[in-house]
Amino acid sequence: MNRSRIVLWVACAVIGLWLIAPTLVVIPLSFNEQRSLAFPPQGFSLRWYENFFSDSQWFGGLLNSLQIAVLVAVLATVLGTLAAYGLSKVPGFREAFGRNILVSPMIIPSVVFGVGLYAVFLNLGLVGTLPGFLIAHTVLSVPYVVVTVGSTLASFDTQLEQAAWVCGASRARAFVTVTVPALLPGILSGAFFAFITSFDEVIVSMFISSPYLQTLPVRMFAGMQREVDPTIAAAATLIMITTTAAAIGGILSQQLRRRRR
């Protein structure tokens, strides 16, 4: 290995450290004995986790977030999979147009969407309601499903469907018994990413939440703005475990596709 290659390696190691390590400082802090966010933490205790699970705002927020994220993952996966599949069957121009529409929530800043949705929800009485959250988060998650399923579809052999039809399966049956299983890696990773998108969402959620229905990230944001409370570190650790698990699930599902070849 020559000198410039070593320099490159060192630089990239530092970059990698900057990407991954900072987040990890949250974990030891959540076991702090003191009511302090100073580093290094003192002692070891589970009091902040106890606090988290006994406080209805924190624990309730977690339950809300989980419930919303699971429902959104289902909704967005169904809608996004059908859309990606449908678009793959229409001619080029209309396909590109439809795809651009579906991924625009990824591109347009979510503050703009959030404030607009807030205006609409105020009129419809959807602020701080479960359906409101489901609509908002599904809109934000559908693009991820469209993209992951779309990329799986790009390598999907349409002869498989034809084979199923010839074997006597109707279009709907062929879709369920052949197309969906073949696209499963993409659908699964789309579902995981939709789950994370919803579970992590803050900006739009801040606009449309109310004291009666708050998600965990919104509760955390509020907490970080006013108090020094290691419960936040406990919450952050729980969020991190959840999203990392889901992300690993998503990445593994994509590996599944490669193994099948």
Added chain:
Amino acid sequence: MTSRGTGAALRLTEICKRFGSVAAATDISLDVAPGEFVSLLGPSGSGKTTTLNMIAGFEEPTSGRIAINDRDVTGIPIHRRNIGMVFQGYALFPHLTVGKNVEYPLRQHGYGRDARREAVARALETVSLSGLRDRMPAQLSGGQRQRVALARAIAYDPPLLLMDEPLSALDKALREGLQFEIRRIHRELGTTVVYVTHDQDEALALSDRIVVFNDGRVQQVGAPSELYSRPANDFVSRFLGESIHLRGAVRESGRGLEFVLEDSRADVSAGGEISWPVKEARLGAAQTMIRPENVTLAPLDGTSAGEGAPGTTGIRAVVRDVVYTGHSVKYVVECPSGGGVVRMSSSGAPNVSPGQEVGLSWDIGRARVLGERSVRTEADGAQVAGAVQSGENEERR
């Protein structure tokens, strides 16, 4: 012969398929008898695959009718057409085991559990893959995958089996082995088979009849030997095997029609015209086609081959290339009125080198008169109609 099912009769009546302004298939008419093995042969883009796709139901014809066992299937969804199909890329379901793949059509057709198990076992046995039932398709070799695809297609005894270039992804040795098996399976099952290929040898080896496609039209329908020895036109003669083509004209003489070679100075024996009587042919510019094995090639050494023997004729030609191919020697020859390929068996092949002048001679009964290539457009329609007619005659015999 122990045939399990009975083949279906298939009839295409004047089907056309247009994609926008492009005609992919024009006026395709064809009758396939129950149990017959028919190949659709042609270069890519000739309309053979489009035709197969219309039979399967992947494409709807723009006009015309398709009937399976006298039931009009145009407009009937694919899954109710009761066909089996083997795809070029195998199209095995990657998430199902070999056994489940073969079982899939049986499930769709409502077979009970025991019937399914029995049929899967029988189909896998037919393609000699009984041991691989629990493997995944990804774990199989190309040849094995194609066998599984075959087993899946025949599992529920479809009366009509479609095959879309099933062997084109395999290497030569495997291809020949599977050809043999496809023939055996066809004999055993008695299914009607429509087989698409661009490989002439494959079509010749497998088929009861061959339908030659070009430019979206049927060029000729007939048994392999008929197509080879009596091609209807220039395209068929060139697409199926090697040949010599010579330009000339058909004219009327005192005793009837005769073919006159364009450049008669090429005559080996004398300076006069070379002509011979022919039956049915259109007057005017034409060409004649002779298959390589019907031509004798000899060095010019006074006693030329064309001379003497009654019913034969001959010309001079220049050898352009000599290729040794084992059992035979291939000569590429050229003369003022045309040229092509001559083959002599290795044992009797004269030793000539490129550039040398040789004499070619042939039995006039073996020379076939074809329409001139350049005047094809209108003449073709008539020929196609004739070809289809002759195909039907064949079948009735």
Added chain:
Amino acid sequence: MTKAGTLAWPALVLIAAAFFVPVAMIIARSFTDPEPGLQNYTWLMTNATAQGVVLRTVWTALLATVITAVLAYPYAYLMATSSPLIRGLLLIVVLLPFWTSMMVRAFAWIIILQRNGLLNTALDAVGLPPVAILGTNAAVLIGMCQVLMPFMVLPLFSVMLGIDMKLPLAARIMGAPGWKAFLGVYLPLSLPGVFAGALIVFILSLGFYVTPALLGSPREQLVPNALYSQVLELLAWGRGGALAVALLVLVGAVFLLLYLVARAFGVRIGRIGGAAL
């Protein structure tokens, strides 16, 4: 086949009704609230604070784009030129934080950068004076770039993977020194990746809310934060709408600019869009 196309309708209807309608609504508000007219845009054009917010947002986004490009380029290069195993590891290092909560990461930076945080503890241990980064634009950039890295690394990597490594080698064989072969051959070939990454990073930077709100100073607001406080704290829907339109115009302008640049360089915009995700 057109029947299958209708499967896309539910999602399209959802996005149209629940995404484009609200966005259109807030645009409309900017012209009608509190009364019909252009007063909100007059405010945006003349108010020094509002202008400061817009300029600061553009400036921050530009800085974030340049910083991530500079950091992501060597990283992507290392990925593209390593063995599959190393490549997979480097990819996981980039992808894992991609899906880690933005909120959690902002919180982590607070812990590190605050007055008695990890950074100052470390500086103190080696005898250096403490620094006050939290609450400055620098802290915002540190946090933002960390979030944005994957969006720059991935398109760069996918373009670099397609570059034939024999080309720079050929340049070297023909006598060009290493750096010249790199600048003259490799860099131009990787530019589509840089464009694609820059496009997505710049656009995403414009919309950051959480990181500036938690790591930055309330006196140095960015457009999203200003928008939030205008609407939710001051109930100035019209001004919020005008800020939203400003964001949309900026996003649109970036797309247009990139389209023109891409056309000048002969790169198809479709590929850039595709590489972006």
